[in-house]
Amino acid sequence: MLLPFLRSLAPLPGWRTVVALVLLCGGLHGARAQVAQAAIQPAPAGHFLDRGAQLTASGYTDQEFWISGLAKTYRAASTLRSDGKWSATVASTSTPYQTVMLVRRPADPARFNGMVIVEWLNVSSGYILDVDWAMGKEEFLRAGYAYVGLTNQRVGMNGLKEKNPSRYAAGNLPNDDISYDILSQAAKAVRDQSGVLLNGMVPKKVFATGHSQSAIRLVTYVNAIHPRDRVIDGFMIHGRGNSGAKLSSGDYRGVPSSTVIRNDLQEPVFQLQSEMDVDAQPDTSKAVDTAKIRYWEVAGSSHSDQYMLDGIYAVSTREPASCEKPANSMPFYRVQNAAYSHLVRWATIGTPPPLGARIQRSSLLRRIQRDAHGNALGGVRLPEIDVPVATYGIDNSTTGSTEFLDLFACITSGSTEPFDAAKRARLYPTPEEYLRQYVAAADRALAAGFLLPADHARAVEAARQAAGR
Template identity: 75%
Template sequence: MTHLTHAPGARRAFTLARHLKSAATAALLAIGAVAAWAAVPQAAIQAAPVGGHFLDRSAQISAAGYTDREFFISGLARTYRASSTLRSDGKWSAYVYSSNTPYNTPLLVRRPADPTKFNGIVIVEWLNVSSGYVLDIDWIMAKEEFLRQGYAYVGLTNQKTGLEGSKEKNPTRYAAGNLPNDDISYDILSQAAKAVRDQYQVLLGGLVPQKIVATGHSQSALRLTTYVNAIQPLERVFDGFVIHGRGNSGIKLSSGDLRGTPSSTVIRSDASHPVFQLQSEMDVNSQSDTSKATDSAKIRYWEVAGSSHSDQYMLEGVYSVSTRPPASCEKPANRMPFYRVQNAVYSHLVKWMKQGTLPPTAPRITRSSLLNRIQRDSYGNALGGLRLPEIDVPIATYGIDNSTTGSFEFLDLFACTTSGSHEAFTASRLSTLYPTHADYYNKYKAAADRALAAGYLLPADHAKALQQASTAPIPR
């Protein structure tokens, strides 16, 4: 006897039922996503006086057709607590513990003045507060890509230390600012994303966002790790994440939460939206457990050989809006052009979010099997990892150690110890490695071409790198 499901009519009925079930499941998931978005409280947005705000970069970006405006976002923020043990696999669960903490804090918006230049992507940066002031680190690092591709950018002050630093610099402008604690920082991030989506007429001058990305460096990356693992599954307000220079774990959900974070945490393997993790050599040297990350359909992890937590390029961006003189360090800061890799990260993320195109993978920095130490070549440069032409065709040792020779104040000490070092090769070594400039350039171009083909350099940065190499005084 023929089994019932093997009959042609039965097969069609079975197939139809299966498709209906899949459609119903998709509809329920879509409804759930909308419901999660709707659960985020609506914040109030107020425009601040034009100009004169902290981190005002108007003079730097106006020629590129960009505006730089500050707003204040306010409302009632929620706090979260863990509903179970926070495990090392990152599959954290959380619940809303309270929902009535008033706040008022600044956010800045940089966007193309010409709507036709907008690429539809809004980058929301969790501004870094490690210095005691807000710093737009990921703007500094990726500004070339943001400006040339037409991204809109939002810099959010959602930690108390950052707001207090702004008040110190301009007590009058930020007098109404109110961030009673950092427990509400996660929800303020969600509310800022919702405001971008729902109040784009005010915040973006009418530019309609297609995708919203959260990004953050260092301490902000630690908090974004917690956000991705615990908050994003609940709220789903972001379409993608860039976590730059993170530590081994995250930061617990609130100060009153008895459940702390484990010493080591990966990004959850069932992440709902793309998460790009970008680490310098210095990051993985001190936070080696981050190398446990596993690439998947929603996770990418890159380690850049020869790079440091901060570097010369980053410091120049910080000092361009700082009234503080540059720190005096024992060695010149690291000059590996890490920022070019970060440019590529955002470009890949956009294709990942919009088209489902997976970014390329990258090898991990090589470590010894015995002590897990980073392995180095005869010049002191790291082996393995994502490699830019500067490390494959070296003219210097790109180190991760430095110290201050001047002030031992925290800001100066921090600037020196995190910026790594650049120790140029001697003229005799350069002449041995590269007998002629043409020899140097040809080797450099071959390495740059490999990085371009691998997806670690964008075409615009590849062209810029070759132009610089063509005029470099090598050998000396």
């Protein structure tokens, strides 16, 4: 629509100046002007997910900010189709809100890599959880990312008020219908108010990430809101369901049971699924890789896992859940680290991530196919599944508390069932043989782009220690 209009100006005096001004003011984020400017105010120290004590040694700060303004709500302009090409229309423009966002950044501006990750904080537990921070923190810290955790759903704010009524008394999220516009306003604030939020560090790219329920809502944001606002440079959708969420609670137009990411986006979208995700939500495998869409399924992994739980429990006042089996120990987070790195390269220099094989399924019932050890075949593969010392399952249950949080933690964390000594001896007659096979598998994952060099080195060193070498 823009280019024909600009060409029509060609006969007019000074038309080149007009074109230049439009391109300078528009650029990649030509729609940003339609996103309202939020107000930002620093909050006192000691917020709900404060990891400052953990981050100081890494040269990072952890600070909370209030963000407030007037938010839009949307409704579907037409039937929402399974191809993801959704159209949203503004239903209202003046819902007042006040919520919080936490910012973790390098204390030294020289360490900042220019990349900001905005996480749609997960609220499935009734409280905000920084799941993608817990999974991606090693890459964020060593590469110099800035991170923003956004509370933009009502249940998250209610949980904050429950935990600290006085601190969060001013919080106001009347509904989730405004959550999409709050994400846009937060992303815009990261750019336009970086002097406050990032202590003057200027972001080059702003990405959005979200896990599970947050990923489902990000599907809707990407398909319906992002084409309007375009304030985000790329997306990481982690552990999504078959479809998205409704645009508003009162919208009579529902979402289709199965939805892909629309294929006409100009910014990249990375979809990262565990084995448990695709077992429970098999239609996500319908994703088609394109120049702007990438989809990986990680064999042997679960919706949450021991690494994620360790990260969440580090700031939790709850005792760890008591589960029937040990949680899944497949290091999914290392693939997620690689995915973030690929997303940055994709958005900055245009290099797309490698393609990932799909987990193998039977042709008749579409069941996941497994090897003699009970581990999945196909998919993105880490050395732990190619050179296994355990069966990495996607089933578990609680043996203690049946409260929702404990039950949910056990069911979604999958399982690890170590091989007995006799089986390990049959598979790997000597420690040297195990290490040889492991290093070869790690080298394959590195060459394929599923492991970063730093994670490859750590994985190989851990294998050496396990082998006593």
